[in-house]
Amino acid sequence: MVSRLERTRFAAWWWTIDRSLLTALLTLMLAGIILSLAASPPVASRLGLDPFYFVGRHVLYLVPALAVMLATSFLPPRHIRRLAMIVFVVSLALIAATLQFGAEVKGARRWIVFFGINIQPSEFLKPAFVILVAWLFGESTRRPEMPANTFALALLFLAIAGLVLQPDFGQTMLIALVWSALFFLAGMRLVWVAGLGGVAAIGLASAYMLIPHVARRIERFRDPSSGDSFNIDQALESFQRGGWFGRGPGEGTVKRILPESHTDFVFAVAAEEFGIVLCLLLAALFTFIVLRGLHHARRTEDPFARFAAAGLAVLLGLQSAINMAVNLHLMPAKGMTLPFISYGGSSMISLAYGMGMLLALTRERPRAELLVREGAFAPAETPA
Numbered sequence: 172m173v174s175r176l177e178r179t180r181f182a183a184w185w186w187t188i189d190r191s192l193l194t195a196l197l198t199l200m201l202a203g204i205i206l207s208l209a210a211s212p213p214v215a216s217r218l219g220l221d222p223f224y225f226v227g228r229h230v231l232y233l234v235p236a237l238a239v240m241l242a243t244s245f246l247p248p249r250h251i252r253r254l255a256m257i258v259f260v261v262s263l264a265l266i267a268a269t270l271q272f273g274a275e276v277k278g279a280r281r282w283i284v285f286f287g288i289n290i291q292p293s294e295f296l297k298p299a300f301v302i303l304v305a306w307l308f309g310e311s312t313r314r315p316e317m318p319a320n321t322f323a324l325a326l327l328f329l330a331i332a333g334l335v336l337q338p339d340f341g342q343t344m345l346i347a348l349v350w351s352a353l354f355f356l357a358g359m360r361l362v363w364v365a366g367l368g369g370v371a372a373i374g375l376a377s378a379y380m381l382i383p384h385v386a387r388r389i390e391r392f393r394d395p396s397s398g399d400s401f402n403i404d405q406a407l408e409s410f411q412r413g414g415w416f417g418r419g420p421g422e423g424t425v426k427r428i429l430p431e432s433h434t435d436f437v438f439a440v441a442a443e444e445f446g447i448v449l450c451l452l453l454a455a456l457f458t459f460i461v462l463r464g465l466h467h468a469r470r471t472e473d474p475f476a477r478f479a480a481a482g483l484a485v486l487l488g489l490q491s492a493i494n495m496a497v498n499l500h501l502m503p504a505k506g507m508t509l510p511f512i513s514y515g516g517s518s519m520i521s522l523a524y525g526m527g528m529l530l531a532l533t534r535e536r537p538r539a540e541l542l543v544r545e546g547a548f549a550p551a552e553t554p555a
Contacts (some may be wrong), residue, residue: 237370243527255302265292305478341505534536
């Protein structure tokens, strides 16, 4: 037990961190290991690998992810902003390199090999983008004369340009939605609502008409008989077969036939083997994390921390909602992971980075510290 009287950095962290939020995130990570054990062995066997190949790599990715989350949660807001700037610039550079040197998979270039490691730069772009946009919106509330909203819009177009060129419309939609949510919190005018809605509609229509695989996905969603809907059909059947309490660990069949049962469709595997009850518990866990983050955002007096905490919480909530919606055939397939549950090193470490910043920004800080940081007052000068 750590005493409140201790003056160590760890003691200060322990007594100011939101331990309920931390526990929820650790629970998600533990659930990810359990569902990796359930979903990935058949996939590994089909590929001629050791049955527990993906389980081992999932745990291997989890170790640095946990270290990143905890280390980031120690950072003060100023260091969070500086680190986000570095991560954003490096991610953009890697996205540009991916367009030139990345391998093409299913018509897209999203991965690049860096020092022998496969990296998806767009995953790291997302949390850094949220922090920089939150910084700009926070400055616009403190200094209205600063054209922060214009800079935030330019940052959005810069991020979207890199993602569309890959192309990765799932991540593009996610970033645009988070940006819109933060703009709404910053006091978006109705004319902006109409303008952004029009731009989004034009972008979607252009993607539908110009990019074949986007058109195919939308058509399959509208009319399953128009193309191959095997993955979605099997995912939906897994919910029916599992019922409320599931068929039992190891008794599922969807993981034996779905090629992406350990990534995009791990939620369907959970439904078949552990039942809809577990799926509802996972949804409740994501909801708790989002609402907890929004609760802290509402309470804080620091504009940057308010926007950043809200943006990171919305980012996690939207990504999890999109993945679950795809599994339930409520929207077209996006190729988006279920946070901390699906297999994927880039996704897991980038999510840990984002949640580490959320933990750091929601730590309880004395009001005097906030006022000094905002420049509301400065220590009195010692008389000569």
